[in-house]
Amino acid sequence: MGDRQDRVRSTQAKVKKGGPEKGHKKQSDADKLFVRDRLKLFFDQGEIRTEYGMLARNWSEELAADGVVCGSGEIAGRSVFFTASDYTVKAGSIGQYHGEKLIRAQEAAIRARRPILYLIDSSGARIDETGGHHVDKRGAGQLFYYHSIMSGSVPQVGVLYGTCFAGTAYTPVFCDLLIMMHDSSMAIASPRMVEMVIGQKTSPDELGGAKMHAEVSGSAHFIAESESHAAEIVKKIFSYLPDNSEEKPARYPAEDPEVSPETLDDIIPPDANKPYSIQKLISAVVDRGSFLEVKEHYAKELTVGFARIKGQVVGIVANNPLYKGGAIFPESSDKGAEFVWLCDAYQIPLVYLVDTPGFMVGTQVERSAILKRGRKFIYATSSATVPRICVIVRKSYGAGIYAMSGPAYDPDITLALPSAEIAVMGPEAAINAVYFNQLAQIADPEERSKVTDELREQYKQGYDIFKLAGEMVVDELIDPSQMRNEISSYLELFAKKSIQLPPKRHSTII
Amino acid sequence: MSEVRSPMAGLVVKVATAVGAELNIGNTVVVLESMKLEIPVETTSSGRVVEIKVTEGDFVEEANVLVVLE
Numbered sequence: 001m002g003d004r005q006d007r008v009r010s011t012q013a014k015v016k017k018g019g020p021e022k023g024h025k026k027q028s029d030a031d032k033l034f035v036r037d038r039l040k041l042f043f044d045q046g047e048i049r050t051e052y053g054m055l056a057r058n059w060s061e062e063l064a065a066d067g068v069v070c071g072s073g074e075i076a077g078r079s080v081f082f083t084a085s086d087y088t089v090k091a092g093s094i095g096q097y098h099g100e101k102l103i104r105a106q107e108a109a110i111r112a113r114r115p116i117l118y119l120i121d122s123s124g125a126r127i128d129e130t131g132g133h134h135v136d137k138r139g140a141g142q143l144f145y146y147h148s149i150m151s152g153s154v155p156q157v158g159v160l161y162g163t164c165f166a167g168t169a170y171t172p173v174f175c176d177l178l179i180m181m182h183d184s185s186m187a188i189a190s191p192r193m194v195e196m197v198i199g200q201k202t203s204p205d206e207l208g209g210a211k212m213h214a215e216v217s218g219s220a221h222f223i224a225e226s227e228s229h230a231a232e233i234v235k236k237i238f239s240y241l242p243d244n245s246e247e248k249p250a251r252y253p254a255e256d257p258e259v260s261p262e263t264l265d266d267i268i269p270p271d272a273n274k275p276y277s278i279q280k281l282i283s284a285v286v287d288r289g290s291f292l293e294v295k296e297h298y299a300k301e302l303t304v305g306f307a308r309i310k311g312q313v314v315g316i317v318a319n320n321p322l323y324k325g326g327a328i329f330p331e332s333s334d335k336g337a338e339f340v341w342l343c344d345a346y347q348i349p350l351v352y353l354v355d356t357p358g359f360m361v362g363t364q365v366e367r368s369a370i371l372k373r374g375r376k377f378i379y380a381t382s383s384a385t386v387p388r389i390c391v392i393v394r395k396s397y398g399a400g401i402y403a404m405s406g407p408a409y410d411p412d413i414t415l416a417l418p419s420a421e422i423a424v425m426g427p428e429a430a431i432n433a434v435y436f437n438q439l440a441q442i443a444d445p446e447e448r449s450k451v452t453d454e455l456r457e458q459y460k461q462g463y464d465i466f467k468l469a470g471e472m473v474v475d476e477l478i479d480p481s482q483m484r485n486e487i488s489s490y491l492e493l494f495a496k497k498s499i500q501l502p503p504k505r506h507s508t509i510i
Numbered sequence: 511m512s513e514v515r516s517p518m519a520g521l522v523v524k525v526a527t528a529v530g531a532e533l534n535i536g537n538t539v540v541v542l543e544s545m546k547l548e549i550p551v552e553t554t555s556s557g558r559v560v561e562i563k564v565t566e567g568d569f570v571e572e573a574n575v576l577v578v579l580e
Contacts, residue, residue: 272547324517327544357546397546426546
């Protein structure tokens with residue numbers, strides 16, 4: 001072996017060891033893996049396929065690869081770009097070349113039309129190097145510019161390890177799907193900074209812990225209990241996503257559902273007041289083990305997630321009557337809109353399961369902009385051009401069905417189960433609203449109650465699902481045990497769907 | 511001490527427990543009527559009821575304390 005070759009090898013070997021001993025100790029004390037061991041969990045055969053910028057700043061002993069490993073690897077045979085902070089090198093801080101490596105990865109993903117995975121374990125900008133340069137025309141300041149322009153073009157998936165404050169906390173939230181390690185946190189400013197500028201005392205966990213972001217802010221899509229768990233979630237996510245917006249998701253062999261479709265009708269209680277698990281209903285429709293619930297801890301009244309039906313990838317959007325009666329809140333509107341938008345960007349057909357009393361009402365939700373945020377959900381659904389299938393599972397009152405791709409919102413098919421009820425409002429409220437004066441005039445309470453019951457019964461007959469099927473309000477009233485087969489057939493039929501929206505630059509709704 | 515809070519705004523149509531009752535996880539303490547539905551509110555921890563903060567007919571906002579357990 002010649003000297004030249006030897007020099008390359010020995011330099012590479014040195015770089016692959018990462019930062020100094022104290023950096024490794026910090027990382028292992030925090031129960032976190034060294035970046036190169038971490039990367040092994042993600043890729044086929046545990047191998048990085050290509051790496052660039054390994055020798056960045058190779059004149060500085062302690063700044064191996066300038067604190068970030070960048071390149072590509074394969075997940076289930078498909079190439080994915082990655083950037084992975086090395087916390088052992090100056091706490092994964094973003095120095096000049098580190099920043100350059102990050103944006104080169106983004107540029108490469110955009111050109112190669114392939115997904116990108118960000119493994120973030122960084123304390124933020126390396127302050128001593130960045131004074132003023134964070135606004136340079138070219139450099140790390142462009143990170144969020146690239147995040148923005150590549151959004152919807154190629155999938156961006158992130159995993160957050162450790163604490164991540166200020167600038168770097170934007171990369172996680174720009175990801176289409178973000179996994180936070182259970183002990184990680186992110187915030188626009190660190191607790192120390194928060195105390196300095198507004199006098200508030202807080203902890204990283206309270207300020208921006210994984211639990212807070214998964215349950216309250218809705219910024220985290222998944223929580224991982226261990227580093228290998230995070231890698232498993234990432235691999236599963238990529239099984240549903242295509243490489244880019246022009247491709248369709250891969251098909252998988254069909255699997256029988258976990259719960260027999262024969263029992264589907266029994267899962268749904270006849271009384272619209274009675275809650276049940278929508279996840280159970282989903283498991284009687286989709287392929288066994290294929291449902292990956294997204295944001296499962298946030299706005300639980302709406303359940304969203306990826307699944308496969310007879311091997312074909314779908315996005316499920318379902319009201320969950322187990323929480324808040326399945327009413328749509330401002331938070332669930334955001335959750336629904338974002339998920340619908342994500343699926344539409346990556347050609348994932350949508351299946352809506354409707355069981356909602358509608359958008360929530362009252363002072364609290366008005367202050368939280370239920371109208372404006374509900375509009376976003378309706379908008380996302382209306383403008384999604386992927387195949388859309390609407391299934392009316394049970395109650396469907398008020399305007400909730402608009403957001404849920406009801407018949408007037410141009411789904412490719414609207415199916416109803418025999419448990420379906422479609423009305424402007426439920427019978428109790430409707431009778432009170434329409435006949436309030438008449439009922440008030442009846443002095444005898446017993447007589448009033450009798451008349452009320454009769455009116456409710458009459459009203460109910462008006463939205464009897466057989467009558468609505470007769471009037472073709474729904475396209476078809478189906479045998480519940482056939483729901484999976486029906487959905488699968490329509491997915492096949494509309495696989496090449498093509499529709500044009502009116503010409504425009506873009507909508508004004510965001 | 512733990513508290514059972516209202517999951518959403520609505521009307522208390524039934525108080526299904528009493529002070530002194532020993533409750534397990536998943537017991538219904540209050541039934542709310544909201545959005546034309548009956549919403550049973552359940553305990554998420556076990557304990558003895560030390561205080562009931564609402565009576566039938568009360569309007570409650572989301573996150574209001576309904577029942578206090580010890």
